[in-house]
Amino acid sequence: xxxxxxxxxxxxxxxxxxxxxxxxxxxxxxxxxxxxxxxxxxxxxxxxxxxxxxxxxxxxxxxxxxxxxxxxxxxxxxxxxxxxxxxxxxxxxxxxxxxxxxxxxxxxxxxx
Amino acid sequence: xxxxxxxxxxxxxxxxxxxxxxxxxxxxxxxxxxxxxxxxxxxxxxxxxxxxxxxxxxxxxxxxxxxxxxxxxxxxxxxxxxxxxxxxxxxxxxxxxxxxxxxxxxxxxxxxxxxxxxxxxxxxxxxxxxxxxxxxxxxxxxxxxxxxxxxxxxxxxxxxxxxxxxxxxxxxxxxxxxxxxxxxxxxxxxxxxxxxxxxxxxxxxxxxxxxxxxxxxxxxxxxxxxxxxxxxxxxxx
Numbered sequence: 291x292x293x294x295x296x297x298x299x300x301x302x303x304x305x306x307x308x309x310x311x312x313x314x315x316x317x318x319x320x321x322x323x324x325x326x327x328x329x330x331x332x333x334x335x336x337x338x339x340x341x342x343x344x345x346x347x348x349x350x351x352x353x354x355x356x357x358x359x360x361x362x363x364x365x366x367x368x369x370x371x372x373x374x375x376x377x378x379x380x381x382x383x384x385x386x387x388x389x390x391x392x393x394x395x396x397x398x399x400x401x402x
Numbered sequence: 403x404x405x406x407x408x409x410x411x412x413x414x415x416x417x418x419x420x421x422x423x424x425x426x427x428x429x430x431x432x433x434x435x436x437x438x439x440x441x442x443x444x445x446x447x448x449x450x451x452x453x454x455x456x457x458x459x460x461x462x463x464x465x466x467x468x469x470x471x472x473x474x475x476x477x478x479x480x481x482x483x484x485x486x487x488x489x490x491x492x493x494x495x496x497x498x499x500x501x502x503x504x505x506x507x508x509x510x511x512x513x514x515x516x517x518x519x520x521x522x523x524x525x526x527x528x529x530x531x532x533x534x535x536x537x538x539x540x541x542x543x544x545x546x547x548x549x550x551x552x553x554x555x556x557x558x559x560x561x562x563x564x565x566x567x568x569x570x571x572x573x574x575x576x577x578x579x580x581x582x583x584x585x586x587x588x589x590x591x592x593x594x595x596x597x598x599x600x601x602x603x604x605x606x607x608x609x610x611x612x613x614x615x616x617x618x619x620x621x622x623x624x625x626x627x628x629x630x631x632x633x634x635x636x637x638x639x
Contacts, residue, residue: 296418297425304429311434323427330420
C-alpha cells in the first residue's frame, strides 16, 4: 500500500512543481525512467518474495538509471541505436516482474 | 538486529520513495512532450509552413555538407599530402569554422543594411531570406542589431515583435555582414531582389552601404558545435 501512496505522491509533486525538462534531455529521462521502473518493480517482487535487500535495491536503482541514460548518450555519440538494447532489456524485465508480482498477489499458478 | 515489523515498514518506505521518484519523473517526461506539442499547435499555418520550410532547407544543407565532406575524404585518401600539410589544412578549417559559427571576432570589409520597420510588418522569413542571400554571396559573419548569428540562431515572431535567439529586436534593424562588399551590395540591391521586395511593405525602407572595414563581436557564451561541419573554404573570399 505504501509504495502505491509513494507513486501517487510522486505524480502529485510532478503536477504541482512544473520542473522544465530540456528537449535534449527527454530521451535520456525516458530511458532512465524505464530503468527506474524496472528497479522499483524488481524491489516490489523481492519484497513479496521476502528477499528484499535495501542496499542492493538502492544501488541497483541509481546505477541502472544512470547507466541507462549513459548508454543512450554513448549510442548517440557513436551513431549506434544503443538505447534499443536498454529498452529491450528493461522492457522484458518489467513485464517479467509484473507477471511475478501478479502471481504473488493473486496466487496464480506459474506455468511450468 | 532490526525487528521484523520495523524492517517491513522500512522496506515499504524505501519502495515508496523509489516509486515516488518514478512517478515524479514520469510526469516531468509527459510535460516535456506536451510543451513541445503545445508550442507547435499554437503556431499559425504560415508559421508551420515556415518551420517546415526551414527544416527542409536544413536537411538539404546538411546533405550538401555531407557530400562535400565525403568528397574531401576521398581527396584525402587519394592525395599524396603529408601529415603536416593535412594538419595545417585541418587547423585552418577549424579556424574558419570557429569564425563561421561566431566563436571568434570577425574583421574585414562588408556591408551594413539598415531596415526601417515602423509598422512591424517584417516576419522571420524576410530576415532569413536576407541572411541566406548574404551567405550565398560569400558572407562569412553576420550580425543583426549587434547580435552575431551562429549556426544555431533562430528567429521568431510573436505579437508583431521579432525575436532573435529569444531576444526582441527593435523595429529599426541593422544587419552587418562581412564578406566581399561589392558582391554583397549587388546581391541585396539587385533590381526586383530582396530590397525591392521588402520595400513593397508599408513603412519598410532598406538602406544598404558598403563598408571598407567592419568589426563583428563573437557570439556571447559558448557555441555548441555537436552537429557542425567545417565550412567550405571557398565561402571565404
